[in-house]
Amino acid sequence: MNDKLTSLWQRLFGDSVRAFGVVSLIFLASLAIAPAKNFFSEWRHYQHGYLKMVRNRSDANTLQRHFQGGIQQVWLPELGVVDRCTSCHVGLKEASLTDVPTQPFRTHPAIPHKIEQFGCTVCHRGQGAATTLTEAHNSTLAWEQPILPAKYIESACGQCHRGSLPGTPQLNQGRNLLSRDGCVHCHTVKLPDGTIMKATDDPPSLSHIADKTSREWVYAWLKDPQAYASTSTMPNFKLSDDDARDMSAFLIANSTPLAGDTATLTAKASSDPAAGASLYGESFCASCHAVQNAAGNMVGGDVGPELTRVGSKVKPEWLQAWLRNPRTYDPGTAMPHYRLNDGQVATLSGFLLAKADSDLLANVHLEAATPEQITHGKRLVSDYGCASCHEIAGIKKPENFAPELSRIGSKPVTQLVFLPGMQHTLPDYIATKIKQPRSFGQGLKMPQYTFTPAQIDSLTTALLALNDRSNTLPASLAVGATPESDYQPAGKAGKLMTDLACFSCHRINGHGGDMAPDLTWEGSSVQREWLVQFFKNPGTLRPSLIRRMPRFNLTDGEVNELTDYIMTVYQNPVIDRESMPLSGYSQGQVELGKQLFYGKYSCQGCHIVDTKTDKGYIGPTLTHVGSRLSGAWVYQWMKNPQALRPGTAEPNRAMSDEDARALTAFLISQKGAAAKEVAKK
Amino acid sequence: MTRYSLTHVGTAALGCLAERTSAIALAVAVLATLLATSCSRKPESAPLPKPTAFGAAIIESSGGKQTAQTGSLLPQPVVVQVNDEQGTAVTGALVEFAAAPGVTFDPTNGLTDSSGQVTTNISLGGMAGRYQLTASTLDKSHKNVELKIEEIALGYQQTLGRHLNDQYCERCHNPESTVQRVSNFDNLDVKPHPFTEGDTLNKISDADLTAIISHGGPALNKSALMPAWGNTLSKSDIQALISYIRAISDPPSRSAGPVYAKN
Numbered sequence: 001m002n003d004k005l006t007s008l009w010q011r012l013f014g015d016s017v018r019a020f021g022v023v024s025l026i027f028l029a030s031l032a033i034a035p036a037k038n039f040f041s042e043w044r045h046y047q048h049g050y051l052k053m054v055r056n057r058s059d060a061n062t063l064q065r066h067f068q069g070g071i072q073q074v075w076l077p078e079l080g081v082v083d084r085c086t087s088c089h090v091g092l093k094e095a096s097l098t099d100v101p102t103q104p105f106r107t108h109p110a111i112p113h114k115i116e117q118f119g120c121t122v123c124h125r126g127q128g129a130a131t132t133l134t135e136a137h138n139s140t141l142a143w144e145q146p147i148l149p150a151k152y153i154e155s156a157c158g159q160c161h162r163g164s165l166p167g168t169p170q171l172n173q174g175r176n177l178l179s180r181d182g183c184v185h186c187h188t189v190k191l192p193d194g195t196i197m198k199a200t201d202d203p204p205s206l207s208h209i210a211d212k213t214s215r216e217w218v219y220a221w222l223k224d225p226q227a228y229a230s231t232s233t234m235p236n237f238k239l240s241d242d243d244a245r246d247m248s249a250f251l252i253a254n255s256t257p258l259a260g261d262t263a264t265l266t267a268k269a270s271s272d273p274a275a276g277a278s279l280y281g282e283s284f285c286a287s288c289h290a291v292q293n294a295a296g297n298m299v300g301g302d303v304g305p306e307l308t309r310v311g312s313k314v315k316p317e318w319l320q321a322w323l324r325n326p327r328t329y330d331p332g333t334a335m336p337h338y339r340l341n342d343g344q345v346a347t348l349s350g351f352l353l354a355k356a357d358s359d360l361l362a363n364v365h366l367e368a369a370t371p372e373q374i375t376h377g378k379r380l381v382s383d384y385g386c387a388s389c390h391e392i393a394g395i396k397k398p399e400n401f402a403p404e405l406s407r408i409g410s411k412p413v414t415q416l417v418f419l420p421g422m423q424h425t426l427p428d429y430i431a432t433k434i435k436q437p438r439s440f441g442q443g444l445k446m447p448q449y450t451f452t453p454a455q456i457d458s459l460t461t462a463l464l465a466l467n468d469r470s471n472t473l474p475a476s477l478a479v480g481a482t483p484e485s486d487y488q489p490a491g492k493a494g495k496l497m498t499d500l501a502c503f504s505c506h507r508i509n510g511h512g513g514d515m516a517p518d519l520t521w522e523g524s525s526v527q528r529e530w531l532v533q534f535f536k537n538p539g540t541l542r543p544s545l546i547r548r549m550p551r552f553n554l555t556d557g558e559v560n561e562l563t564d565y566i567m568t569v570y571q572n573p574v575i576d577r578e579s580m581p582l583s584g585y586s587q588g589q590v591e592l593g594k595q596l597f598y599g600k601y602s603c604q605g606c607h608i609v610d611t612k613t614d615k616g617y618i619g620p621t622l623t624h625v626g627s628r629l630s631g632a633w634v635y636q637w638m639k640n641p642q643a644l645r646p647g648t649a650e651p652n653r654a655m656s657d658e659d660a661r662a663l664t665a666f667l668i669s670q671k672g673a674a675a676k677e678v679a680k681k
Numbered sequence: 682m683t684r685y686s687l688t689h690v691g692t693a694a695l696g697c698l699a700e701r702t703s704a705i706a707l708a709v710a711v712l713a714t715l716l717a718t719s720c721s722r723k724p725e726s727a728p729l730p731k732p733t734a735f736g737a738a739i740i741e742s743s744g745g746k747q748t749a750q751t752g753s754l755l756p757q758p759v760v761v762q763v764n765d766e767q768g769t770a771v772t773g774a775l776v777e778f779a780a781a782p783g784v785t786f787d788p789t790n791g792l793t794d795s796s797g798q799v800t801t802n803i804s805l806g807g808m809a810g811r812y813q814l815t816a817s818t819l820d821k822s823h824k825n826v827e828l829k830i831e832e833i834a835l836g837y838q839q840t841l842g843r844h845l846n847d848q849y850c851e852r853c854h855n856p857e858s859t860v861q862r863v864s865n866f867d868n869l870d871v872k873p874h875p876f877t878e879g880d881t882l883n884k885i886s887d888a889d890l891t892a893i894i895s896h897g898g899p900a901l902n903k904s905a906l907m908p909a910w911g912n913t914l915s916k917s918d919i920q921a922l923i924s925y926i927r928a929i930s931d932p933p934s935r936s937a938g939p940v941y942a943k944n
Contacts, residue, residue: 167844652912
């Protein structure tokens with residue numbers, strides 16, 4: 001072997017000429033490396049492939065003319081973008097290549113932005129400057145930004161667009177969950193516009209909890225909140241029996257009684273389930289509260305807590321006081337003050353208390369708490385950060401309790417800890433952290449949530465949008481969110497509206513819920529007499545709606561107060577009541593309006609004027625619209641419904657003034673049987 | 682392949698250089714092979730569970746024809762059932778799922794439960810379009826029995842279209858009522874076309890659909906019950922709506938692009 005090597009050496013480098021020759025050859029060969037590398041580069045391979053594919057297509061000429069060989073690049077210094085992706089992804093801008101099954105030659109799906117405007121990596125991540133597939137798409141030692149999986153792509157929209165967009169439901173849901181499911185109670189999220197993301201849930205105060213429920217229930221709840229209510233957003237802290245015992249001991253011992261939050265009724269809690277069910281239905285409790293039915297389905301809304309087992313939780317005297325006036329116990333509650341009389345409170349509380357589950361507390365047996373247990377419980381309550389969400393007397397809301405998430409979407413992979421079997425990418429880290437937070441190590445405090453896989457994807461999408469780019473974006477590119485209005489009506493009527501929790505369902509001047517119609521222009525829209533009657537007895541305007549306005553036992557004084565305020569304050573400047581009176585239209589005009597209604601505009605598809613012939617079930621019933629709406633509102637509505645109520649399903653028909661006036665005349669003549677009905681009552 | 686071509690070229694060049702002395706070439710070749718094998722290691726897959734029974738047919742129980750955004754989870758899991766020749770459910774048969782690259786199954790295979798079913802959660806691929814999924818099982822003679830299931834992935838434009846559909850169109854065009862939305866379909870004297878009705882809608886060109894949506898039914902001598910939306914929806918809104926209609930039509934519209942299937 002040695003001899004062979006020596007002879008090889010001799011043959012190659014034996015004399016100086018020979019050695020010179022060999023070294024020169026090696027030198028020449030090494031010079032050839034660069035051109036060879038270029039010649040065999042991947043992007044050339046793809047460009048050849050593209051030209052070969054294009055040759056057989058009917059629009060080959062156009063495609064060949066558009067084709068530009070060589071490395072292509074989008075350079076956007078303002079965004080720090082150098083994207084060479086189009087060197088291989090040749091067909092992105094060719095509208096006809098939608099039938100190519102996969103990238104790199106397929107047309108880019110239609111989006112509102114151009115490649116020249118933002119490049120590729122702003123949305124897709126990856127390494128824009130790279131010219132090989134691996135380096136561009138995957139993590140390498142030098143670059144750790146892999147391509148963003150398609151399911152999180154909406155996070156890219158969220159870097160610039162700070163409000164919700166119709167085309168990004170996942171991002172919208174994720175942002176909503178961040179503030180709705182309490183993430184931002186513990187984690188600070190500074191938004192790029194300088195504001196701090198606010199929580200929109202309202203975890204109850206625990207300072208007076210002993211008035212409301214028993215220690216046994218608190219214990220069972222702490223151990224497993226979803227055992228009580230499967231829809232509960234309270235996470236599971238995986239407490240040991242002893243810890244739950246001590247925390248419940250502390251919370252009960254720490255609670256102080258609150259004046260007026262327990263009630264003694266003149267009437268006894270009734271056990272008339274039929275009357276209870278009908279009052280529960282009439283009061284539209286199900287608009288906000290869900291109850292699990294026998295088939296296991298949730299029936300009802302998710303604004304208030306689930307009531308499936310409420311009878312196992314609340315103390316009867318607390319429930320009765322709550323039903324009488326929830327604002328005594330929780331001044332900020334979204335629940336309206338229904339003004340129920342004692343008989344109704346008795347009926348409804350009897351109905352709700354019957355919703356009990358005897359298994360829930362069957363195995364909870366707690367001895368009287370010792371002072372040590374209470375002290376230990378207090379320490380645990382502080383350690384777990386309970387006061388981040390709940391108000392607890394004597395415990396301050398901790399600051400910076402959990403890591404800030406303002407730039408979590410740019411966290412370097414090198415700073416992350418991964419579980420075995422996980423992909424080493426940021427999106428996977430975030431998703432797994434949300435899915436099973438405690439699995440990342442001993443002593444971690446983040447509790448176990450019950451998010452569905454789709455919710456985890458949404459949350460991950462929203463978090464990935466919080467990154468360096470979104471924080472350093474040129475101001476000209478940022479599209480701000482509509483700022484949340486904190487509008488509050490003034491005076492006595494304003495207090496009354498807060499008491500009735502109108503804003504839990506209705507929106508006025510940008511503030512409030514979206515369950516019921518926007519009332520910003522209500523004063524211009526309706527007739528005073530109709531509104532008075534509606535408050536006293538809310539009928540159904542839209543037959544297809546399931547959620548409806550509940551009936552509050554308002555006094556005449558309260559009804560007048562509200563009506564006066566709405567009629568004077570919620571006025572649209574464009575609508576002049578005098579311009580379209582409620583009577584005095586010629587028969588000819590009404591007839592013309594009728595023809596337009598049934599002919600040209602075919603309004604009967606969605607609305608009912610004549611209950612015998614019309615069947616339209618989408619818009620409000622118009623049988624007595626002439627007793628309900630102002631003529632000027634109807635006229636303006638015909639002209640441009642979206643201007644009065646953005647997003648309404650009524651199409652804008654671009655009506656001529658004459659058509660709109662005739663239709664208004666016809667509709668205003670529909671006084672219906674409304675007047676008679678009122679008289680009968 | 683091209684990734685390694687440089688090394689191959691180098692090997693060849695050096696080989697010539699060293700003439701009959703193959704030692705260097707050999708060393709380089711060994712090095713290149715080592716490099717190649719270390720780079721192209723395949724992800725390990727878990728071993729398949731052993732079936733205890735074999736069926737004769739595989740049928741879809743639920744979860745077909747769903748729509749989801751590209752790359753995201755289908756709202757409902759897909760459930761398939763394995764039956765024997767008599768049509769009774771078979772427990773313990775192995776079902777494997779497969780589809781075009783980019784589609785993920787959780788789990789990718791499984792044994793049928795006591796009711797003969799296997800449930801899997803599916804995320805569609807990153808391309809908008811129709812995905813053909815294959816669920817397969819072995820029959821007694823160890824022949825493959827397959828079931829094809831179709832799902833639809835919506836891109837950005839179609840998602841936007843779906844949003845508009847929910848807001849403006851669906852209450853008349855979808856005959857099904859839900860708890861949240863009562864359908865108006867039955868109340869209309871001239872029945873609107875459900876958007877899945879490919880047989881009719883695929884024959885109407887994009888331009889005609891745009892005309893009907895913008896100017897109402899009478900624009901093409903159709904019912905006046907279809908109002909004009911041209912002043913309510915923008916041109917791009919209408920395009921988005923049409924791309925959604927094309928995406929969900931059944932049978933599939935040709936303009937919706939290719940079908941992604943197992944290759």
